Amino acid sequence: MKMTNHIIYLQETYQMEECPQCRGAGQLEYDVPKPHAGGFNEGYIDTEWGDCELCEGRGEVIKPCPACGEDMSLWDTMHGIVCQACQEEEA
Ligand SMILES: [Zn+2]
Numbered sequence: 324m325k326m327t328n329h330i331i332y333l334q335e336t337y338q339m340e341e342c343p344q345c346r347g348a349g350q351l352e353y354d355v356p357k358p359h360a361g362g363f364n365e366g367y368i369d370t371e372w373g374d375c376e377l378c379e380g381r382g383e384v385i386k387p388c389p390a391c392g393e394d395m396s397l398w399d400t401m402h403g404i405v406c407q408a409c410q411e412e413e414a
Pocket residue numbers: 342343344345346347348349350375376377378379380381382383
């Protein structure tokens with residue numbers, strides 16, 4: 324049945340949202356502390372660009388349920404602002 328497949332697709336596909344850590348860029352500037360070398364200086368903080376740890380460079384993350392923190396599916400977001408489990412709890 325075509326309709327059923329569509330529902331399963333929605334339920335199994337995660338709702339993605341822009342990564343809050345890198346704001347969708349996928350990369351972040353990290354502080355890299357450099358220890359002092361040879362006693363000439365006190366060390367310093369260098370910065371390097373690298374993949375965002377939260378989204379692993381993808382720039383987007385699975386939207387968490389605002390109530391329980393579980394991964395939200397497309398189905399969940401179509402039917403409410405919280406996940407299906409939370410929606411059933413409220414009903
Ligand atoms: Zn990110």
